[in-house]
Amino acid sequence: xxxxxxxxxxxxxxxxxxxxxxxxxxxxxxxxxxxxxxxxxxxxxxxxxxxxxxxxxxxxxxxxxxxxxxxxxxxxxxxxxxxxxxxxxxxxxxxxxxxxxxxxxxxxxxxxxxxxxxxxxxxxxxxxxxxxxxxxxxxxxxxxxxxxxxxxxxxxxxxxxxxxx
Numbered sequence: 001x002x003x004x005x006x007x008x009x010x011x012x013x014x015x016x017x018x019x020x021x022x023x024x025x026x027x028x029x030x031x032x033x034x035x036x037x038x039x040x041x042x043x044x045x046x047x048x049x050x051x052x053x054x055x056x057x058x059x060x061x062x063x064x065x066x067x068x069x070x071x072x073x074x075x076x077x078x079x080x081x082x083x084x085x086x087x088x089x090x091x092x093x094x095x096x097x098x099x100x101x102x103x104x105x106x107x108x109x110x111x112x113x114x115x116x117x118x119x120x121x122x123x124x125x126x127x128x129x130x131x132x133x134x135x136x137x138x139x140x141x142x143x144x145x146x147x148x149x150x151x152x153x154x155x156x157x158x159x160x161x162x163x164x165x
Contacts, residue, residue, distance in 0.1 A: 012151035019143030026136045029127040036120040 065072050126132050 008151050012147050015143050015147035015151060019140045019145075019147060022136055022140030022143065026127065026133055026140065029124060029133065033120065033124045033128050036124065040120070 127136065
């Protein structure tokens with residue numbers, strides 16, 4: 001008799017906890033989905049802020065160089081504005097468009113690898129669909145009912161039977 005009650009208690013706790021976890025998970029699914037969306041937006045904003053901070057540092061360095069060497073303006077202007085190089089004492093290596101495109105692809109890949117965005121778990125995406133949500137609610141409620149009907153207290157079932165000793 002004790003072993004039967006022990007097994008009944010174990011099965012009740014398993015079915016009841018699975019039902020409650022499913023039921024509560026469905027009810028909180030929208031909140032978790034919004035949490036991951038906001039976390040994703042936050043990481044994108046932080047990445048943009050980091051890029052702006054790097055740009056500010058680069059411009060500060062460039063401004064310091066302008067203050068120290070006024071001739072640097074001609075060199076930077078030729079690169080920035082795409083003007084012809086007019087300094088006869090400087091050797092400029094020829095660069096093709098293919099080399100520039102390859103270098104930009106490598107830099108873009110390196111920056112994409114650094115910026116890992118938190119993704120919304122597939123379980124949450126499926127949970128927010130109307131049909132799946134209804135199915136999970138019914139399943140959780142069914143598990144709770146099964147736990148009470150089949151593994152609930154036995155005192156109600158055995159009232160009609162006389163005890164034999």
